[in-house]
Amino acid sequence: MCGIVGYFCGGRHVSDPAVLMGEMTNALHHRGPDGSDIKVFESCGLGHTRLSIVGLEDGQQPMEDAGGRFVITFNGEIFNYVELREFLRGKGVRFRTGSDTEVLLELFAYEGEAALDRLNGDFAFAIWDKRDRCLTLARDRAGVRPLFYMWRDEVFYFASEIKALLKIPGIEVRIDPIALDQIFTLWSPIAPRTPFVGIQELEPARVMTVSGSGAETRAYWTLDFPDAGEESQDNPQTVTEELEELFTDATRLRMRADVPVGSYLSGGLDSSMVAASAVTMSGEGLETYSVTFESAEHDESAFQKIMARDLGTRHHTVNCDQDEIASVFQDVIRATERPILRTAPAPLFRLSKLVRENGMKVVLTGEGADEVFAGYDIFKEARVRRFCARQPNSKIRPHLFRKLYPYLTNLSRQTPEYMAAYFGVNPETLADPLYSHHPRFKSTSATKLFYSSDLKSEVRDYDALEELRDKLPERFHRWHPLNQAQYLETSFLLPGYILSSQGDRMAMANSVEGRFPFLDHRLIDFAAKLHPELKLKSLTEKNILREVARGKVPDTILDRPKQPYRAPESQSFAGKHRPEYVDRLMSDTALEQSNLFNPKSVSKLVRKCMDGTAHGFRDNAAFVGVLSTQIWIDEFTRLAATSTPDRPYQASKGTEVCL
The missing domain is CATH 3.60.20.10 (Aminohydrolase, N-terminal nucleophile (Ntn) domain)
Known part of the structure; x- marks a missing residue:
């Protein structure tokens, strides 16, 4: 690396x-x-x-x-x-x-x-x-x-x-x-x-x-799927055995190094499978690394301990509290080189620092399994939305959304009509190639309420969703809806956000190389040909991966409800120890200088976040998005203004000029 x-x-x-x-x-x-x-x-x-x-x-x-x-x-x-x-x-x-x-x-x-x-x-x-x-x-x-x-x-x-x-x-x-x-x-x-x-x-x-x-x-190379109805009909047992062989070989290849290789361990299925496979190939034992949180809704340390104990690894953890997220967030934006809407990269930045402090250069991660084998909630949500759209007046079907999101406590109090409207159960939009992602795009776009009038004017005639539709391959409409949703995740969000803001950039900011067995191209091509039910069976995600993992991963891990990786958001910047840059960059003066966001609207948002009354995705994403954009402007306009090296350059073997 x-x-x-x-x-x-x-x-x-x-x-x-x-x-x-x-x-x-x-x-x-x-x-x-x-x-x-x-x-x-x-x-x-x-x-x-x-x-x-x-x-x-x-x-x-x-x-x-x-x-x-x-x-x-x-x-x-x-x-x-x-x-x-x-x-x-x-x-x-x-x-x-x-x-x-x-x-x-x-x-x-x-x-x-x-x-x-x-x-x-x-x-x-x-x-x-x-x-x-x-x-x-x-x-x-x-x-x-x-x-x-x-x-x-x-x-x-x-x-x-x-x-x-x-x-x-x-x-x-x-x-x-x-x-x-x-x-x-x-x-x-x-x-x-x-x-x-x-x-x-x-x-x-x-x-x-x-x-x-x-x-x-x-x-x-292109990611391709078979036409709907023409997916692989192979015997499930044969397919499972073939997948296990491919996954084992993908891990084996990624264990190759002239330095020790460790593994991240989140407590979920994907990283547990990677670590379980790697530990059998690590002659001197395996070092594993985890992030823990003080808040119960984010912390997975109980499952991390179970997995580390089951594998007998030398386990290391770093607790990333809210003050820690705020303290490293500028470093995160320097590394990502782009504004972001979530704080999730910050704990991973801190985790890679722990890896480096422990003398390691290489770690395996479970990234990619959710995209390749349909693990995200958005895939299940799209299936339920399509099911509900076939009977839009049903009072029963919308209750399935509660099963999808047991950790969203407010959802249990909502009416079926509210849930159907919130999740976009609309039969008229079923033909839209972006149907699976409508709720995400809609909720994310709500953050644009904080745009300045000049920024609104700049993008008034532009539609990001239309450009995304134009980027889709001609064969897209022939694929099964699950495969269409997977393509959107794998081809756009995976390289554009997950691997960029949470993968390579967070690890390499601390001189650590991340390796991703689930992103072996042979696994990607193999999974693309599978029948959708082997990946998402009813509302059970990554069904075929669970079959591969059975007997290798404890049932406590295998059967636990999926907990998406999240980190504390705007509340991370509300503590009494928050860094000075937060108030400075979110001030009316700084916002007026950047001219990207409405100072009055942002001030109200900041007050809500600071006094703990912010709620929901929109407030949190907007706060993090505005703050990260302000950091981006502060960091990179200043960096470009100087041509002075950060440290004196000295080549290891001397500059070679071949004119």
Whole structure:
């Protein structure tokens, strides 16, 4: 796991390229504290910061292939590098290092872009072809590892994180109002858009080539589902056995490292399955890590203890109270590089810090199982809504919503008519491809009540939902409704929010690599073909995963009601120990300067949050969204205003300039 930066100038002038590359590389020191190097060529520059995990002594980058034609800077891991090395050795390739980087580089030299089909990994890389003067960039299928780019004065720049691009001289930071509106509707921007005007994100499963004739982007993999009614009809026992074999192998590959590998343990099914599988492969025992909370509605420590005790792991916990969330929230926004609507990333930031303080660099997590195997409440909710919509006047069917959300105590007091209206039980909208997500988008969009008049004017003629509909593949309407909902989660929210704000960025902010067995592309493709009832049986989520886990995970974990991962929201900033930045950035003066939100409306919201009368998703999401946007403006406009390095740049082996 590392940080990568670079540029392609095509013969155009770049002032002090070695200095610029040094400053860009230095901005990603947290992604790779174990070393850094840069190479500058006539038309291209590449930089790298290294978190050494595989090939500890000989995996330094940027790295040239044996033939001297290609140079790579690579962030991530190729988990099947051992098998690929043997394949290449059979073709006569000789290796100089034990790193997966060299395997990737030599595979690209041998097969070109076709190499991407062979890779099992989480990656973002750039390869410079010195002969053809062409730069190739690619990103993994699920979007685990980030990659951003921009054009300035006809020069192409790229980096693992946007903060490195802000080292480019003269760059101006402006928030994109459309991206902000997308966040306040969908929870994240629609890639390739980012909150930064002029800076884009390479979408997952895409490869880009940049040369003197411009840039071209192509998809090398797509998430696809069979037509409704044509899903796999295989024997459930056979399918379960095949899934167990795939999951075990996905975990085995992600245990490969030249350093110890630990595991997160939330107390839920997904992380418990990962830890249970990993502990059988960890020769010296497994270290597990959990977040605990003081509030009972968020805390899962009882289940974490049960699982850790059952597996016999060396278990570590960090308690993340409300003051702790507020104290690290600025760090969270620096890491996410985007406004967010939830505080959930903050405890994960603190958890990865615990991992690093314990001397670990790598952890497995259960992320991705809910998207791939239909675990979220939203999938069950959509099924109930469709069921109710077939009899919209039913007084009985809406009571199913109470079963879905036992932890929403206010729901039990509501009438069937209220619940039907709240959850959008409307037969007229059944044909909308976004039907499954209507309640979420509706409740999230309510936060726009706090927009300033100028921001409302900027986005008046824009509809984020319409753009999302336009991004859907042609085959979408032919899929089963469950698969349609899964596509929305896996293709948009997973890379745009979960993996970005809660995955890679929270871990790498503390120089820790997260690995995700459930996001092995073989598992994703396998699950996509399954009959929907194997994933969501009646209202039992992840049904087939439960079959795989039975006997390996205690029944207490296996049969517990699903508890979504949440953290205290606006109340985290209401304590007497709240940091000064909260009052400063939410003041009328600061809000008037940013001109994105209505100071009068926000002031009322702040008072409700501070005195404990805020309630519901809208108040909490709006408060966190406004505060995180204000932090974003404060942090990144200030960061772009200076070109001074955060720390003196010194390459591990010395800058190499190849003109």
